[in-house]
Amino acid sequence: xxxLDFSVVIPYTDLLLTGAWWTxxxxxSAAALSFVxxxxxxxxxxxxxxxxxxxxxxxxxxxxxxxxxxQLFLIYFGLVQVGIDIPALxxxxxxxxxxxxxxxxxxxxxxxxxxxxxxxxxxxxxGFGKWQALRYVVIPQAVRNTAxxxxxxxxxxxxxxxxxxxxxxxxxxxxxQLAISETFRPFEFYITAAALYYILNLALEAGLRRFxxxxxxxx
Amino acid sequence: xxxxxxxxxxxxxxxxxxVTLEITVLALILGLFAAALAAAARLSRSAxxxxxxxxxxxLFRGTPCLIQLFVLYFGGPQIGINLEPFSAGVIGLGLNIGxxxxxxxxxxxxxxxxxxxxxxxxxGFSRLQTLRKVVLPQAARLMIRPLGVNTVALLKGSALVxxxxxxxxxxxxQRFIGSTYKPxxxxxxxxxxxxxxxxxxxRIVDLLDRRFAxx
Numbered sequence: 001x002x003x004l005d006f007s008v009v010i011p012y013t014d015l016l017l018t019g020a021w022w023t024x025x026x027x028x029s030a031a032a033l034s035f036v037x038x039x040x041x042x043x044x045x046x047x048x049x050x051x052x053x054x055x056x057x058x059x060x061x062x063x064x065x066x067x068x069x070x071q072l073f074l075i076y077f078g079l080v081q082v083g084i085d086i087p088a089l090x091x092x093x094x095x096x097x098x099x100x101x102x103x104x105x106x107x108x109x110x111x112x113x114x115x116x117x118x119x120x121x122x123x124x125x126x127g128f129g130k131w132q133a134l135r136y137v138v139i140p141q142a143v144r145n146t147a148x149x150x151x152x153x154x155x156x157x158x159x160x161x162x163x164x165x166x167x168x169x170x171x172x173x174x175x176x177q178l179a180i181s182e183t184f185r186p187f188e189f190y191i192t193a194a195a196l197y198y199i200l201n202l203a204l205e206a207g208l209r210r211f212x213x214x215x216x217x218x219x
Numbered sequence: 220x221x222x223x224x225x226x227x228x229x230x231x232x233x234x235x236x237x238v239t240l241e242i243t244v245l246a247l248i249l250g251l252f253a254a255a256l257a258a259a260a261r262l263s264r265s266a267x268x269x270x271x272x273x274x275x276x277x278l279f280r281g282t283p284c285l286i287q288l289f290v291l292y293f294g295g296p297q298i299g300i301n302l303e304p305f306s307a308g309v310i311g312l313g314l315n316i317g318x319x320x321x322x323x324x325x326x327x328x329x330x331x332x333x334x335x336x337x338x339x340x341x342x343g344f345s346r347l348q349t350l351r352k353v354v355l356p357q358a359a360r361l362m363i364r365p366l367g368v369n370t371v372a373l374l375k376g377s378a379l380v381x382x383x384x385x386x387x388x389x390x391x392x393q394r395f396i397g398s399t400y401k402p403x404x405x406x407x408x409x410x411x412x413x414x415x416x417x418x419x420x421x422r423i424v425d426l427l428d429r430r431f432a433x434x
Contacts, residue, residue: 004297004298061414062410062414064417065410065413065414065417065418066375066410066413066414066417067375067376067377067378067379067389067413068375068378069378069379069381069389070378070389070392070406070409070410070413073389073392073393073396073402073406074402074403074406074410077396077402077406078402078403078406080402081400081401081402081403159282159283159284160283161283162283162285162286163283163285163379165285166382173283173285173286173289180293185297186289186290186293186294186297187290187293187294187295187297187298188294190286190289190290190293190294191290191294193286194282194283194286194287194290197281197282197283197286198278198281198282201281201282202281
């Protein structure tokens, strides 16, 4: 048992902050992907012909029933087996993005169903096409009404992004591991990494709250 | 698809799935205890208890479960805590899910109409009697679904303990990848077993929720 000494962290400040920066980049990229695909999956499940809707439903069912860690392994190592060699960072963003797209789609689908049918009828009667009514009238309302659960999915995404360290992406956990391999001080570095996650989490929550308020006022 | 490979590795995977289940059940028990305590603390009249409960929930929900496991397993020895991978996994997962479950429990208690407490108090029930005989029986029904969602998350999250070398389903899959180089078959089998467990738990939660629903 050795005494704790948090000053060992100081020389590694740059490394850890760079890791935190990449965690933020990963989170924002995967969040954008999960939002776009979340809407696409929801629309596919509700409106696409069976040949598209059923595979999407199967995909969602599989992704909701298995751990993210396993999905990342499958995307990263599985694609290599079929000869597609994608960089770890891309695999991480795609894996995280698709995982949370499925959860967003579940929420957005319910949001679309909950929009008053009169909205579609109204849009159609003033000459909007089916697709236009969906795109300009129904989806904006559905997304607005489901902003809180989507926001909580994004907060989960930030924390789950730590898992991509296992496929070797140089984010915050990975930076901490690198420092630990030189200093043999896991406690100090993992606590510091936890503190950085906590700060990122607070920042994200504040940002999402502002966004939610903005969405509310503009209605 | 190499089906003979799947046939050969399947018994090992079944055994590993049992370990995943075992970890999940043990962590669930620990988590429920921690959650009940934290929820009680957050709802109590003592400011110190409220602060402690809030700190626990906020710290464990504000940082990744993976980091919590690493602090406990790799950092533990530095502060005199030496744990086997399995116990570190159960304790780490249990404390993590406990923070989420505390919020599920607290949410359910708060959701019980205030008039119920006022009525019980006005006919002479003490605070404790009101809680035990009036509020908790109603809150219990409202907890089933959120706690069920937490349990499904715990089951899937248990894959994380593979990173501290607990030999469960995900760890076993990784080991077989190393020796066979067949990610689709190996991860496919593991995914299938996870899905069986996840959707079984979801179904049980559904049945419980319907059984105790107020019609």
